[in-house]
Amino acid sequence: xxxxxxxxxxxxxxxxxxxxxxxxxxxxxxxxxxxxxxxxxxxxxxxxxxxxxxxxxxxxxxxxxxxxxxxxxxxxxxxxxxxxxxxxxxxxxxxxxxxxxxxxxxxxxxxxxxxxxxxxxxxxxxxxxxxxxxxxxxxxxxxxxxxxxxxxxxxxxxxxxxxxxxxxxxxxxxxxxxxxxxxxxxxxxxxxxxxxxxxxxxxxxxxxxxxxxxxxxxxxxxxxxxxxxxxxxxxxxxxxxxxxxxxxxxxxxxxxxxxxxxxxxxxxxxxxxxxxxxx
Numbered sequence: 562x563x564x565x566x567x568x569x570x571x572x573x574x575x576x577x578x579x580x581x582x583x584x585x586x587x588x589x590x591x592x593x594x595x596x597x598x599x600x601x602x603x604x605x606x607x608x609x610x611x612x613x614x615x616x617x618x619x620x621x622x623x624x625x626x627x628x629x630x631x632x633x634x635x636x637x638x639x640x641x642x643x644x645x646x647x648x649x650x651x652x653x654x655x656x657x658x659x660x661x662x663x664x665x666x667x668x669x670x671x672x673x674x675x676x677x678x679x680x681x682x683x684x685x686x687x688x689x690x691x692x693x694x695x696x697x698x699x700x701x702x703x704x705x706x707x708x709x710x711x712x713x714x715x716x717x718x719x720x721x722x723x724x725x726x727x728x729x730x731x732x733x734x735x736x737x738x739x740x741x742x743x744x745x746x747x748x749x750x751x752x753x754x755x756x757x758x759x760x761x762x763x764x765x766x767x768x769x770x771x772x773x774x775x776x777x778x779x780x781x782x783x784x785x786x787x788x789x790x791x792x793x794x795x796x797x798x799x800x801x802x803x804x805x806x807x808x809x810x811x812x813x814x815x816x817x818x819x820x821x822x823x824x825x826x827x828x829x830x831x832x833x834x835x836x837x838x839x840x
Contacts, residue, residue, distance in 0.1 A: 575618075578607040600665060601632025602717035633717035637662040640669075640695075640711050640724035652700035653729050659695050660713040660721055667716040671699060674708040674726050682709070687716075704733040737762050737836030740771070742827055745816070752779075752825055757814045758833065760807040766834070768805050769813075772797030773828040779821045787815035795830070 576594055577586040580603050587594055599605060607625040612618045640657040647654040660666065666687050672679040685697055699709075708728045713721040741757040760766050771787075772795040780796075781789050787798035804813050831838040 573612045574609055575612060576607065576609045578605045580605050599629050600716060601629050604628040631717060633664040633715060633719065635663045636719035637666055637713040637715050637721040639722035640713065643709065643711055643724040643727045645709070645727045645729045648729050648731065650704070650732050650734050652698055652702060653731065654696060654698050655709065655711065655727075656694055656696045657711055657724055659693055662713070662715045665716040666713055667718070668714045669695065669697075669711055670714060671709060671711050672723070674710055679710065679723070702731045704731050706730045735761055736839045738831070738833035738838035740831040740838045740840050742831075742840060744825065744827075747825060750820055750822065752819050752821060753816065754819060755814060755816045757812055758807070758838075759812045760809055760833070763809050765809065766807040768800060769807055770797060770799045770834055772832050774830045775828050776826055777821060777824040779819050779825060779828075782818040782820060784817040785815060786813075787817075789817070796828070
């Protein structure tokens with residue numbers, strides 16, 4: 562670097578450099594400095610500031626970006642195994658033995674194994690914590706069955722082979738509600754029913770509508786502890802004034818008189834505010 566100028570002359574230079582989010586600084590009394598310990602194939606960004614005898618520092622000189630020449634053509638070892646645990650609707654925890662590399666590991670890639678090959682699902686940064694096992698929570702997988710494998714990438718971009726694969730089944734989200742439907746009494750052409758609705762969500766439901774499908778053409782007549790919806794397909798009710806709020810895990814029960822002609826099987830496709838319920 563060229564020397565800096567000052568009315569009393571600079572007395573020191575501070576050189577800082579960074580790779581990704583790891584930085585280092587060096588001080589020197591001259592306008593040249595030997596920087597050591599740089600890794601092959603790494604890209605570094607350098608900046609320098611001059612300091613005068615009064616402690617004033619330059620505001621900045623711009624940056625210099627340098628990529629070190631390659632020095633590593635050996636890939637990491639492949640992860641020897643892959644295990645899955647704590648499989649839930651929001652993800653799975655993956656564990657695998659820490660791979661080794663002759664210079665420096667860079668990242669880990671989790672792939673989905675398909676009939677046509679593999680596709681990258683997530684790239685994990687190099688794990689700085691020492692230990693024999695890497696453990697990572699993977700989220701965002703859609704409900705269903707997935708076959709996963711992991712491989713390592715070193716700092717020079719060399720890629721290992723894949724680990725043995727593991728297959729996991731991600732469950733679908735929990736239903737928004739649960740419904741208990743019971744025919745209390747039945748006679749020729751008519752019946753009475755009791756319905757209990759449970760809020761399965763973690764949030765307060767403030768105002769609810771419950772709909773369902775009668776499969777044999779039944780019709781709703783008189784309703785108590787709820788208000789009948791005007792349309793009959795799908796059939797349904799909405800809350801009364803005094804039971805509009807359903808806390809998480811809370812239940813509400815209502816009943817109605819209905820009519821039937823060709824049969825009276827239980828209804829299907831219950832939904833709370835448009836979200837499917839279990840029965």
